[in-house]
Amino acid sequence: MQNDCGCNCDRANDERYAELKAYIDSVKGSEGITMTVLQEAQRIFGYLPLEVQKFISENIGVPIAELYGIATFYSQFAIKPRGKHHVGVCLGTACYVRGAQKVMDKVVEELGVGVGETTQDGLFTLDATRCLGCCGLAPVIMIDDTVYGKLDDVSVISAILNKYRE
Amino acid sequence: MNNSINELNQLKANAVKNLEATEGRRIVVGMATCGISAGAKLVLDTLKKQVAAAGLDNVQVMPTGCIGMCIYEPIVEVFEHDEEKVTYIHMDPDRVSRVVSEHLVKGKPVVEYTIGEDENGKLKSLNDLQFYKKQKRIVLQNCGLINPEDINDYIAVNGYQALAKSVTTMTPQDVINLMKASGLRGRGGAGFPTGLKWSFAAANEADQKYFICNADEGDPGAFMDRSVLEGDPHSVLEAMAIGGYAIGASKGFIYVRAEYPVAVERLKIAIKQAKDMGFIGKNIFGSGFDFDIEIRLGAGAFVCGEETALIASIEGKRGMSRNKPPFPANKGLWGKPTIINNVETLANIPKIILNGPEWFKSMGTEKSPGTKVFALGGKINNTGLVEVPMGITLREVIYDIGQDCLNGKQFKAVQTGGPSGGCLPQKYLDAPIDFDNLVAIGFMMGSGGMIVMDEDNCMVDIARFFLDFTVDESCGKCTPCREGTKRMLEILDKITQGNGTIEDLTILEDLAENIKNTSLCALGQTAPNPVLSTMKHFRDEYVAHVVDKRCPTGKCKALLSYFITDACTGCTACARKCPAKAITGTVKEQHHIDQDKCIKCGVCMDTCRFNAIIKK
Ligand SMILES: Cc1cc2nc3c(=O)[nH]c(=O)nc-3n(C[C@H](O)[C@H](O)[C@H](O)COP(=O)(O)O)c2cc1C
Numbered sequence: 037m038q039n040d041c042g043c044n045c046d047r048a049n050d051e052r053y054a055e056l057k058a059y060i061d062s063v064k065g066s067e068g069i070t071m072t073v074l075q076e077a078q079r080i081f082g083y084l085p086l087e088v089q090k091f092i093s094e095n096i097g098v099p100i101a102e103l104y105g106i107a108t109f110y111s112q113f114a115i116k117p118r119g120k121h122h123v124g125v126c127l128g129t130a131c132y133v134r135g136a137q138k139v140m141d142k143v144v145e146e147l148g149v150g151v152g153e154t155t156q157d158g159l160f161t162l163d164a165t166r167c168l169g170c171c172g173l174a175p176v177i178m179i180d181d182t183v184y185g186k187l188d189d190v191s192v193i194s195a196i197l198n199k200y201r202e
Numbered sequence: 203m204n205n206s207i208n209e210l211n212q213l214k215a216n217a218v219k220n221l222e223a224t225e226g227r228r229i230v231v232g233m234a235t236c237g238i239s240a241g242a243k244l245v246l247d248t249l250k251k252q253v254a255a256a257g258l259d260n261v262q263v264m265p266t267g268c269i270g271m272c273i274y275e276p277i278v279e280v281f282e283h284d285e286e287k288v289t290y291i292h293m294d295p296d297r298v299s300r301v302v303s304e305h306l307v308k309g310k311p312v313v314e315y316t317i318g319e320d321e322n323g324k325l326k327s328l329n330d331l332q333f334y335k336k337q338k339r340i341v342l343q344n345c346g347l348i349n350p351e352d353i354n355d356y357i358a359v360n361g362y363q364a365l366a367k368s369v370t371t372m373t374p375q376d377v378i379n380l381m382k383a384s385g386l387r388g389r390g391g392a393g394f395p396t397g398l399k400w401s402f403a404a405a406n407e408a409d410q411k412y413f414i415c416n417a418d419e420g421d422p423g424a425f426m427d428r429s430v431l432e433g434d435p436h437s438v439l440e441a442m443a444i445g446g447y448a449i450g451a452s453k454g455f456i457y458v459r460a461e462y463p464v465a466v467e468r469l470k471i472a473i474k475q476a477k478d479m480g481f482i483g484k485n486i487f488g489s490g491f492d493f494d495i496e497i498r499l500g501a502g503a504f505v506c507g508e509e510t511a512l513i514a515s516i517e518g519k520r521g522m523s524r525n526k527p528p529f530p531a532n533k534g535l536w537g538k539p540t541i542i543n544n545v546e547t548l549a550n551i552p553k554i555i556l557n558g559p560e561w562f563k564s565m566g567t568e569k570s571p572g573t574k575v576f577a578l579g580g581k582i583n584n585t586g587l588v589e590v591p592m593g594i595t596l597r598e599v600i601y602d603i604g605q606d607c608l609n610g611k612q613f614k615a616v617q618t619g620g621p622s623g624g625c626l627p628q629k630y631l632d633a634p635i636d637f638d639n640l641v642a643i644g645f646m647m648g649s650g651g652m653i654v655m656d657e658d659n660c661m662v663d664i665a666r667f668f669l670d671f672t673v674d675e676s677c678g679k680c681t682p683c684r685e686g687t688k689r690m691l692e693i694l695d696k697i698t699q700g701n702g703t704i705e706d707l708t709i710l711e712d713l714a715e716n717i718k719n720t721s722l723c724a725l726g727q728t729a730p731n732p733v734l735s736t737m738k739h740f741r742d743e744y745v746a747h748v749v750d751k752r753c754p755t756g757k758c759k760a761l762l763s764y765f766i767t768d769a770c771t772g773c774t775a776c777a778r779k780c781p782a783k784a785i786t787g788t789v790k791e792q793h794h795i796d797q798d799k800c801i802k803c804g805v806c807m808d809t810c811r812f813n814a815i816i817k818k
Binding site: 067068069070071072074075098102105106109110111112113127128129130132133134165166167168169170171172173174176181182183184185 | 235236238239240272273275419420421422423424425428460461462463498499500501502503504515516517518519520521536577579580581585586617620651653654655659664667668677
């Protein structure tokens with residue numbers, strides 16, 4: 037079935053749109069809500085496909101070009117789908133001086149994808165993150181919300197990743 | 203609900219009893235992000251469960267903020283009225299079980315899990331360690347002591363007394379005068395006098411003004427603000443309300459980076475509790491002053507720490523900076539007068555109001571009074587958060603507090619000021635740290651990240667690392683920063699790949715000067731600093747890369763070669779492991795690496811059991 041907008045998504049039956057609409061209604065009228073709406077949309081959908089941007093544009097009256105501009109400016113917004121697990125290798129200074137590059141090389145080798153890419157099986161998306169503030173445990177990686185520290189010996193990385201492959 | 207000062211004092215009297223554990227024991231678990239990553243959550247849960255199972259009704263178990271010493275996490279401290287606290291380190295569920303059964307039930311501390319006893323057989327506390335001896339904790343006073351998720355704990359340590367005092371006994375001008383007299387300078391990096399900044403916004407007539415807390419903390423290697431927000435969030439809220447009163451703002455925003463989920467959660471809890479108690483909201487302490495606070499999350503853009511970019515981001519736009527003037531104090535958020543202060547700056551304020559400017563000026567140096575929190579990290583033994591009086595020397599911080607480089611390696615440089623800062627070499631170790639002194643020797647205080655580098659770190663590689671960061675984080679608005687930093691990075695890449703020439707060094711310097719002089723905001727204006735400071739103090743390393751095509755530390759892979767020395771026993775292990783088949787030789791004789799075939803992977807060196815392979 038095709039929508040007015042010409043795509044095949046099913047807004048009417050997709051509860052996620054209802055959830056987003058409810059959020060928009062709750063903040064409408066306050067100033068500067070564009071970012072917060074995009075953040076909420078990303079939380080609900082996992083990323084910001086064009087269709088979702090269109091939906092937001094229609095509901096808050098901000099041109100889609102502006103939304104796209106914002107979504108591509110900030111590194112936390114994704115406009116492509118992401119893997120089930122998010123692997124962030126910290127490239128903050130403290131990690132870097134303690135060997136984060138070796139850690140990154142190892143993770144790249146293990147996953148077979150580069151920074152910003154998602155594995156074929158859709159399991160992992162790899163990112164180089166900004167400082168995670170766990171400098172005492174450097175070098176660290178973060179998988180979803182869990183931090184793994186003191187990875188001086190990079191050979192432990194494959195076991196860590198395997199836990200998420202089960 | 204509106205509290206009067208009398209009611210606040212009543213709340214305090216009760217809260218103090220609780221905090222001092224006058225009945226029973228109080229156990230805190232260090233639950234800042236670093237503690238949590240080391241496993242503190244499981245420790246807290248296990249403790250709670252086992253304390254309940256043992257029927258210990260008079261033991262309270264709670265989270266606290268950063269205790270400061272990352273290497274000992276997870277840390278648990280047991281407080282008992284009129285007794286020295288007992289500190290347990292490297293805790294895990296098994297250790298918890300023993301602490302519960304032996305210490306909490308039978309009253310005998312488990313010595314082997316503490317940091318040991320002194321010569322008199324007394325348990326040592328963290329305060330006995332070198333790490334804490336030179337510190338002066340003002341901003342971090344409550345971190346690691348109070349439960350950040352309980353407003354009563356904050357009230358017990360004089361929380362909200364400064365706000366009550368300000369709005370009921372002082373005029374806004376009195377508050378500003380007091381801040382001016384204290385000499386407090388902004389801890390966000392630039393060191394601008396806080397009282398003076400407030401007076402600009404106060405002087406503007408407007409129907410609406412705003413007070414913003416800058417909690418974006420984007421400098422890599424810096425986690426001071428995170429620790430304050432995670433350990434003592436109410437102190438920031440209280441200071442914002444005081445600032446709002448002083449400048450005539452009724453609305454505050456906290457702009458906090460999304461990478462700090464724990465801090466955001468604790469701020470949310472704190473705001474709710476403060477609102478419920480009436481310390482934030484309408485008619486605060488019956489004074490007629492209204493103040494509301496809202497949280498806004500960043501979305502991963504370093505430039506949004508810059509105040510005009512931060513304002514654009516709160517307005518819901520791309521976070522791009524703009525020309526100043528007009529300064530935010532005149533035209534800020536939605537065109538209204540706005541004050542932006544850093545988290546650490548704010549955390550000082552309630553204490554200054556309560557103890558007076560003379561007390562504050564008794565610490566630190568004449569032009570930079572007070573303390574500064576540093577996040578000490580990198581190649582150093584004691585990583586962690588340290589708060590020291592301004593004017594202390596780098597040597598004291600690195601050697602006395604940090605206890606030397608890791609593994610006995612030689613100190614090479616310390617990086618301050620993040621991507622806007624520079625690398626200070628050995629010869630400046632005795633320079634006193636304050637705002638003006640560091641500028642005088644060509645560096646800057648920055649926000650407080652302090653990363654130690656040792657002999658193994660290549661300074662060209664470090665400069666390249668920072669440029670890589672700024673290229674990524676430039677907002678793209680002005681050409682010098684957007685294009686210029688890219689060209690600098692290309693040259694640095696070329697040098698670290700072994701293709702640089704001596705002329706490249708001159709081009710690099712020219713470019714750096716141009717970018718400094720012509721960029722729109724401080725991001726671009728300071729972006730060349732890491733390159734300029736390393737070129738100035740470690741020029742020999744640059745020259746080695748471009749002239750000798752050699753990386754003295756062996757860090758730049760493209761430039762190093764592996765060699766086999768006569769320590770080789772001819773065991774053939776390396777030759778068998780070499781993926782490029784570049785190693786030849788007969789059994790029991792010294793082997794040889796064919797440099798043309800070698801892909802510099804380092805496998806041979808890792809394989810050799812006789813340390814016979816070197817890189818140079
Ligand atoms: C690129 C850039 C990034 C900055 N990042 C931060 C930051 O993360 N936190 C902060 O408090 N100040 C940051 N600042 C400084 C702010 O612009 C501003 O000076 C500061 O928040 C003022 O507060 P203060 O007077 O209390 O220091 C940054 C400045 C620049 C140019």
